[in-house]
Amino acid sequence: xxxxxxxxxxxxEKKSEYLKNISLLTKNSGRLFLIAGDQKIEHANDDFFxxxxxxxxxxxxxLFKIAAAxxxxxxxxxxxxxxxxxxxxxxxxxxxxINGRTNLNKEDQNSSKPFWKVxxxxxxxxxxxxxxxxxxxxxxxxxxxxxxxxxxxxxAIFQAHQAGLAAxxxxxxxxxxxxxxxxxxxxxxxxxAACIDADFVKVKYPYGIKDKKEIAKKFQEVTTAAGRSKxxxxxxxxxxxxxxxTFLNLQLEIGHSSGLAIGRNLHQRPLEEATRLARAIxxxxxxxxSLVEAEKIYLTKKPALKKKPNGKFLGLF
Numbered sequence: 573x574x575x576x577x578x579x580x581x582x583x584x585e586k587k588s589e590y591l592k593n594i595s596l597l598t599k600n601s602g603r604l605f606l607i608a609g610d611q612k613i614e615h616a617n618d619d620f621f622x623x624x625x626x627x628x629x630x631x632x633x634x635l636f637k638i639a640a641a642x643x644x645x646x647x648x649x650x651x652x653x654x655x656x657x658x659x660x661x662x663x664x665x666x667x668x669x670i671n672g673r674t675n676l677n678k679e680d681q682n683s684s685k686p687f688w689k690v691x692x693x694x695x696x697x698x699x700x701x702x703x704x705x706x707x708x709x710x711x712x713x714x715x716x717x718x719x720x721x722x723x724x725x726x727x728a729i730f731q732a733h734q735a736g737l738a739a740x741x742x743x744x745x746x747x748x749x750x751x752x753x754x755x756x757x758x759x760x761x762x763x764x765a766a767c768i769d770a771d772f773v774k775v776k777y778p779y780g781i782k783d784k785k786e787i788a789k790k791f792q793e794v795t796t797a798a799g800r801s802k803x804x805x806x807x808x809x810x811x812x813x814x815x816x817x818t819f820l821n822l823q824l825e826i827g828h829s830s831g832l833a834i835g836r837n838l839h840q841r842p843l844e845e846a847t848r849l850a851r852a853i854x855x856x857x858x859x860x861x862s863l864v865e866a867e868k869i870y871l872t873k874k875p876a877l878k879k880k881p882n883g884k885f886l887g888l889f
Contacts, residue, residue, distance in 0.1 A: 576602060577800060581733040581769055589736030593705035594771070596665045597738060598858070599644050603824075604772050604804050605857045606667065606740070607642065607850070608835035609635040609649030610708070613672040619836045624810070626842045636661045637843055642850035644858045648708050648740070648833070651688055651696060658702045667740055668693050669708040670728060683717040684710050686724055690731035706738030706771070713761055714747030726768040733769065741770040742833075753778040755790050762798040770801045774833045777805040777823065784822055791827035807834035813849050813870050820856055821863040831857050848872065 576598075582590045598604055611619050612632060621630045628634045636657050639647040647654075648667035658666070670693065671686040690707060697704040709725045712718070729739040743761045745752055758775050765773040775794060781787040795803045805823050807816065816837055823829040832853060838846050852870040855861035861869070 579733055579769055579771075581730055582736060583734055586734065586736035590733070590738070593736060593738050596703060596705045597646050597667075601858045602802070602830065603857045604740075604802070604831035604833075605642070605645045605854050606772075606774070606804060606831065606833035607635065607639045607645045607647050607838060608807075608833050609639075609647055609653060609839075610669040610672060610710075611835045612653065613650055613674060614710075615836075616674050616676065618675065619840065625840045628843055629839050633657055634843065635839055636664065638838060638846045638850055639664055641843075641847040642854055644854040645850055646705070651693070654702065654704075655696070655700070658700060662702060665703045665705050667706050667708045667738075668696075668704055669710075671709055671724070683715065684712065684721065686728070690728050690735070690737075693732075693737070694735050704737075706740055707732045708740045708742065710742040711744070711765075712747075713743065713745045713764065714750045722764070722768065729769045738771045739769070740772045740774065741765045741768070742774045743770075744776060752776055753780070755787075755793055759794040759797040762794050762801070762803060766797070766799045766801040772802050772804055772830065773798055774804050774806060777808065777819070779808045779811070779819060784819065785826060788822035788826035791823065791829070795828040795830075802830035803828075804831040804833050805829050807832060807837040810837055810840060813845075813852075814867065816849070817852060817856065817863060817866050817870065820853060821866075824856065844874070848874070 576594050578587050578590055632653055639645045640661050646665045646667055648669055650669050654666055670688045671684045673684045693707055707728060709728050711721045711725050732739045743765045745757045745761050751757055753776055762773055762775055778787055820832055838850060848870045852866040855869055856866045
């Protein structure tokens with residue numbers, strides 16, 4: 573597997589299972605294209621219904637349709653949605669997010685409790701037969717619950733590795749007087765994730781800085797601080813597709829990131845457009861396609877999807 577050493581926390585008899593799961597997640601590229609569906613809890617319905625959001629997005633299955641047509645994307649969401657829709661999307665690789673919280677309590681945005689144990693995910697994988705390759709966990713650094721969340725996440729990662737599953741950590745510095753998009757602060761968070769044995773680490777990226785190349789160069793502090801844990805950047809607020817691809821190119825080529833975790837920038841678009849964008853992103857991350865190639869993929873429209881009488885889609889496009 574390109575760029576991956578098996579952590580010593582993986583049992584020797586589970587080494588092949590771990591490598592199989594990493595291969596499934598990265599398509600043997602060593603990079604990860606994560607389609608974030610955990611926002612169904614994290615952002616309630618704010619990101620799925622409203623102006624400038626396709627009506628398709630209010631239906632949770634929209635996430636699965638995009639991931640299925642993405643040519644390499646991994647869907648990260650909570651167990652309930654996978655349980656409800658997984659049988660219709662058995663070829664998808666999944667990351668099961670095991671903790672979360674909504675955005676309704678504005679006074680407590682720095683805590684997130686686990687819903688399921690890693691043992692539950694292992695049992696669900698066996699029972700369902702789905703391609704569950706790992707678990708996901710969000711940590712907020714800097715708040716009153718930091719120590720508890722770190723402890724819970726570290727244990728979950730160890731238990732996942734013991735079973736041969738991968739572990740992806742969402743880690744965000746957040747709290748009073750903390751600058752969430754300060755690269756030095758983000759680098760510190762990346763180092764924390766490495767210390768608890770994360771395989772991939774999802775962090776914020778300072779999209780608002782005007783000098784895009786310079787900020788990508790400075791972002792090397794983050795990817796270096798993560799050591800052998802691999803960094804993937806969040807997709808950020810809604811941006812034009814060309815901007816998304818331009819930033820991704822800089823993150824990969826200059827910042828030395830190992831992929832992208834994208835949510836609203838993908839699922840808020842109609843399925844046809846979201847599919848083109850997903851395939852462009854997939855080509856850059858998994859096949860090292862150039863920015864020019866990716867833009868061409870995004871701009872190439874395909875015929876509309878056809879439905880079977882039962883409402884299922886025939887083929888992809």
